[in-house]
Amino acid sequence: MATETHTEAAAPSGARERLLDATEALIYAGGIHATGVDAIVKQSGTARKSFYTHFESKDALVAAALERRDERWMNWFIAGTQRRGKTARKRLLGMFEVLREWFASEEFHGCAFLNAAGEIASTEDPIRVVARKHKERLLDFVRIQCDAFAAESGMDARRGARLSRQWLVLLDGAIAVALVSGEAEAALDARTAAQILLDAEAQSASDRGMSTDTSASKSVSKSTSPSANKRPPSRRAAT
Structure with missing residues (x-):
């Protein structure tokens, strides 16, 4: 495989x-x-x-090697994700299935970019810069899927940014746990948590939609009620 x-x-x-x-x-x-x-x-x-x-130096060589790995890893991850389904929900959850295949391989040693960042103190070091850019690329791809999920579920589009950041935490968390524990099933545990998160977001969007519909209905009802159009009695007629 x-x-x-x-x-x-x-x-x-x-x-x-x-x-x-x-x-x-x-x-x-x-x-x-x-x-x-x-x-x-x-x-x-x-x-x-x-x-x-x-x-020019070992650091330059390492940075170049990581840049090349970033390109290959992202191509692999994006292709694997897109094969998991036609809906954004299936693709988002499918990310953890892609990770599980990686975790189960004998060559898995965690995230090369997190590993590298952990060894380099300076945030401006070229190696740290490559690691940061890799996570930014991954977040951008996740954001695209989260925005698509927002459109599918009726979720406020502004919540897509927050969901994508939470998703990245779940992805990196699964990688870290799999590395330390040696258990590929860490990906499925993260998938379960991710599914709960998506369900909560979808339910919240549904609840907000129902609340909006109810408020609109009450507004229409109030504006069309007899009392709303009833004119006050004329003082002249009363006298």
Whole structure:
């Protein structure tokens, strides 16, 4: 079963691509600080000179490897999500099924971007910047699905932004729990919580719709009641 962690099959690549392949594999499995340039060069099968030819530093190499992973991971996740259904609700819940397949693979070592951010202190470091941009891309994709769900359920469109942020917490939470526990079923636990969240949002939208309809009905009833059109008695007639 292909997952996002698998390197795409291709013809033998150049030195730069082999360095990126080796860097991604090594830092994902063992971490950034634990991976030295010598190990990367050795695994890539390139000369040390090739490293300095293509990259100014180890950090630049790691950032480039993560940027490439971001593109591949997002393509994998978006495609997997879209296959889960034609409605936004099915796609949103299907995200956790996509994650479960990843969690069940032997190559799963958590989120490479959360892992990287945890090792780099400076928020302005290029590696942290790549990690942040990855989460922003993921949030943007989730927001598209949440906006579609809002349209389907009659939910206030403004609530889509909040729902998308909550959804990202559930996705990243499932990844973290699966990494620590080694249990792929963490994805299904998160899916259950996500389903409750969607049901609550849909019910809230329904309740607001009923409240609006009731208020409108009362307003129409009041405006058309006999007393509303009854003129007060004339003082002149009374005298």
